[in-house]
Amino acid sequence: MSLLSIYQVVAIFLLAIGIFGIVYRRTLIGIVLGIELLLNGAGLSIMAAAQLTPTPNELGQVGALLVMGIAAAEATLLLAILLVVSKRFQNVEADQLTTMKG
């Protein structure tokens, strides 16, 4: 088992536990936490794939930076959406948000 495999297995663990959290959690905020775990796994995987193989290192580092930027944009928008949803529906439970027209 090479070092790359260890890193990739940790990244896959983050993916799996992120998906688990997305399905398991009841509130939208819990789902957001799962999405963040998943994105972290993606960054770790990209980084390990470039850093530990003959691929140019810059490729993986810039890729990980782009993943972080996308995660930041996504968190900003999710905060705004969560605020609107909690204002209109008075809660943020995924099972109770059943109408599309607020």
Place this chain on the structure above:
Amino acid sequence: METPEYAYLAWALLFGHIAIVIAGGFITVLSKSLVRALVGLILTLFGVAGMYFIMAAPFIGLMQLLIYVGAVSVLIFFAIMLTNAWPGGDESAKKPVKRTVYAFLAGLAPAIVLSSAVLSAAPASFLVPEETEVRELGRFLMEPFILPFELISLLLTVAMAGAVILGLERRKRK
């Protein structure tokens, strides 16, 4: 990695960080209080940042600390506080067993497929990755990667404007 005692230390450091990541992940998805779940997420983010440092990429590790631990987790904390989710009512109710089983299967299926692929087909890797200068990184970002760089700045601007518009709309309706 050449001298045995340092190799021992390096492996201990690596598996320590992996343990931090795994413990933080379980706290994040299983904790009853959302604030505790957020603390678990921050633990995971610190663990991943440490793994970046071990992979000889200190710049990306620092960015991970700045962006994720500094910005994203604070945003999620605001989301927990500003919505009514946090007094422990929503997540503390007992979950149906069916949902737990489905969530477990949903997480397990891609994990088995991907990890069998990784374990059977992973190429040989360096044991000691080499460090890249930040200057090289900047040059790479400016010359071959200029289009993704501009696109991500556009994405951040649009996301920020969208968040502001959503917030304003809420106030107007009230």
